[in-house]
Amino acid sequence: APPEAARMARGQALAQEDRCVICHGADLSGGQQVPRIAHQREEYLALTLQEFRSGKRPGYTQAMGEAVGRMAPEDLDTLAYYVARLPTAPPKPGGK
Numbered sequence: 001a002p003p004e005a006a007r008m009a010r011g012q013a014l015a016q017e018d019r020c021v022i023c024h025g026a027d028l029s030g031g032q033q034v035p036r037i038a039h040q041r042e043e044y045l046a047l048t049l050q051e052f053r054s055g056k057r058p059g060y061t062q063a064m065g066e067a068v069g070r071m072a073p074e075d076l077d078t079l080a081y082y083v084a085r086l087p088t089a090p091p092k093p094g095g096k
């Protein structure tokens with residue numbers, strides 16, 4: 001099914017407001033010690049965000065715990081939906 005426009009717009013707004021783009025990059029492809037998150041599986045993104053929030057998944061640093069610690073669980077699911085479907089080309093094998 002094509003992505004739901006309203007949910008995609010909300011996810012994009014959250015990625016800006018909650019500063020995901022500052023560390024993970026405007027296209028969410030990461031860089032240096034920050035991982036690519038664009039186009040990872042929605043189920044994985046949703047799970048790992050909830051676990052950073054609850055503290056079940058420890059990070060190498062406090063960055064992610066601080067980024068999502070005060071976010072509503074449903075907003076994390078919206079972010080996972082958006083990030084998994086980001087409207088840019090997925091990475092090529094072996095390339096960035």
Ligand code: HEC
Pocket residue numbers: 015018019020021022023024033034035036037045048049058059060061063064067068079
């Ligand atoms: C201050 C920098 C910073 C901000 C802001 C930030 N992240 Fe991260 N994020 C990281 C770093 C660094 C890692 C990897 C290291 C770790 O696990 O601690 C990471 C890991 C992740 C992972 C796990 C990726 C994987 O492959 O397992 C996801 C998903 C993620 N971030 C999503 C987000 C989202 C969504 C936001 C916005 C709400 C966000 N991040 C905001 C720095 C940041």
